[in-house]
Amino acid sequence: METLLLTQVINVVYEVLILAIIVLGLAVVMGLLNVLNIAHGEFIMIGAYTAYVVQKSGLPYVLAVPAAAGVCGIIGLVVERFLIRPLRYEPFETLLATWGLGLLLRKLVELGFGRGYRSVEIPVVGSLNFFGEAYPTYRLVLMGVSASVLAGLFLWYRRAPTGARIRAMVGNPVLAEAVGIKTRELARNTFVTGTAMAGIAGVMIAPLTPVEPFMGLAFIVNSFFALVVGGMGTVAGLFAGAGIIGGLQSVLSATVNPTTAYLAMLFLSILFLWQRPRGLFPRP
């Protein structure tokens, strides 16, 4: 019984870390630039397809990480130049535009790979004995990588002035340029970082889920709700949102059923949007 409980706890931690990695790209773009990239899920999907292609080519799975970051980064670069920048990063305009972009990306992938499910094999097979309980090694690897990426990002954000510069740029672009911030480049790099991170998230989750053109839809919904609950533009918000949404889903899916978990998440998000629209830890 004790070990079963332990497994459950690890499962919750796992769900939370995975959701945090999935949210990360959106948190960067939406939390810092105020651009709700509705196509975020599609970037994850493209990352997953990149992993599929890398694996099918017989290359080591690790190579999928830079490949997906590159592919999604380049798409992000093009999207920023021809969609986001011409719309001057306006929240509503970019929301509509990225919604259309999501449709386009889904159709393009469908055109190239077809509608059917592709499966990516788990790159690290086997299981580890974890306090007397067998646990899939890949999940443990995934948790380790997620935790390191998040911790690294947290430290960097705390130390490097880039976070404050991005806030300065979004709040007062004219003054930002005056104090020496190359605002065009900084906005572009921030957006591209967000899409590249979505690509990496796609590589990480590809072996755990059917890879298909519409897979991104679920991710954008969960990511958006996590940000709504947690609050935008802060690392604490990212963790709190991923923790609450991911934890809630994981616990309720295990104890009741996935539909109830989904309903509870919807209910909680609506409650937050209504009563506390800036989330638990908003940017001051």
Place this chain on the structure above:
Amino acid sequence: MTGGYFEIEKISGGYGSGRVVRDVSISIGRGEVVCLLGRNGVGKSTLAKLACGFLRPLSGAVRLAGHEITGARPSENLAVGLTYCPQERVVFDDLTVAENLSLMRANRRLDDLDRYFQVFPRLSERLRQHAGTLSGGEKKLLSLVRGLAEGSDMIVIDEPTEGVQFENVVRMAELIVARKNAGASFLVVEQNLTLVDRIADRIVIMDHGEVVLSAAASEVDREDILTHLTV
């Protein structure tokens, strides 16, 4: 080249294709403070923005230390030693006072700013507060400190004293004069004669987008200035 350190040569321009400023030339020497005066809406701020790269001139040229910088981006201009302090939205409201000052410093340290904090203790008391909570006058102090701390040799300031109380206007003047004596040049758009009297080497008055008077400060009567400002 006529020998000025910062040269605005026959600049015309404005917002879009509008011509708010027409053929304005101002040459500022090394260690010279030029005060730009004129009634509201005659194009003073527009000229400052044209000179610093926030607006693209329709014609004319801007030179800094002999190098043409016409149409260069403000961030590039800062890199070659041209600082600009705007008239409006002068600080980052969402950032703390400390962040406003340390934003572009790799090490985030503010040790070398002690001399400014001694002059304006209000700022050092509020380092952890968001700049948006400062009064309009305090924001102007913060903006000036930020501008002076950038260490540029050419500093353009648009209406530094708006909302600033008298004692602090005097202190601003002292800081500007000290930097001037250290070799920096200034173009200060200003209405407040308390400041102008204390810092100006030369006075330029604009009206309807053109320069109508340019003379050494010692040669300009206060009466003359007031006539131009009130008519």
